[in-house]
Amino acid sequence: MSNQAPVQPGLRARASILALGMVCALTSASVIAVMTIYSPPPTNLSNEAVVNFREQISEIPAGEAVRFAASPGARFEMADGGGSNGVKSSAAFGWFVHSDHGFLALAANSSHLGCSVIFSAATAQFQDPCGGSLFALDGAVIHGPAMFPLSHLAWRQVGPTTIMVQTIHAESYSPRRPAAGSVAYA
Numbered sequence: 001m002s003n004q005a006p007v008q009p010g011l012r013a014r015a016s017i018l019a020l021g022m023v024c025a026l027t028s029a030s031v032i033a034v035m036t037i038y039s040p041p042p043t044n045l046s047n048e049a050v051v052n053f054r055e056q057i058s059e060i061p062a063g064e065a066v067r068f069a070a071s072p073g074a075r076f077e078m079a080d081g082g083g084s085n086g087v088k089s090s091a092a093f094g095w096f097v098h099s100d101h102g103f104l105a106l107a108a109n110s111s112h113l114g115c116s117v118i119f120s121a122a123t124a125q126f127q128d129p130c131g132g133s134l135f136a137l138d139g140a141v142i143h144g145p146a147m148f149p150l151s152h153l154a155w156r157q158v159g160p161t162t163i164m165v166q167t168i169h170a171e172s173y174s175p176r177r178p179a180a181g182s183v184a185y186a
Helices: 011-038
Strands: 048-052 065-069 093-099 102-107 118-120 125-127 141-143 155-159 162-166
Antiparallel strands (some): 093 102, 118 125, 155 162
């Protein structure tokens, strides 16, 4: 007679499955560790720039626009556009607008000649100092010679006074040079 207890049916199968699971877990952990060590770090964690306003975004009155600038060496990426502004074109300045449609971020570049537009609080319009075009608060053309609206900038609110605005990769940005005899405005 043997003093060993009889092995219950299925106990060996459970032990084999548990052992196989442990081997798979250890193998997965080893592969992840090797990938973590030898993978290159991401080259650009974010293609967004932080923009802080002096006042809370919710306190910007309807019909107002607040100008903001890209940090040195950075440019904002246009989400749409026409004329001298195209998708993925860049802007050094933008306007954060509280329009009838809510809050918008617009590139400050005129779609006619690319000059930086100026906001008139008295008329709630943007004026192109180079070509004389007028744009509505939402960027639509009111008076030419511009044929296309101001370009939008992709943005998201991250705090009561802070937004993040999509930027263009520095390596893909090549500044446009003004034509001979033209004036560039900041």
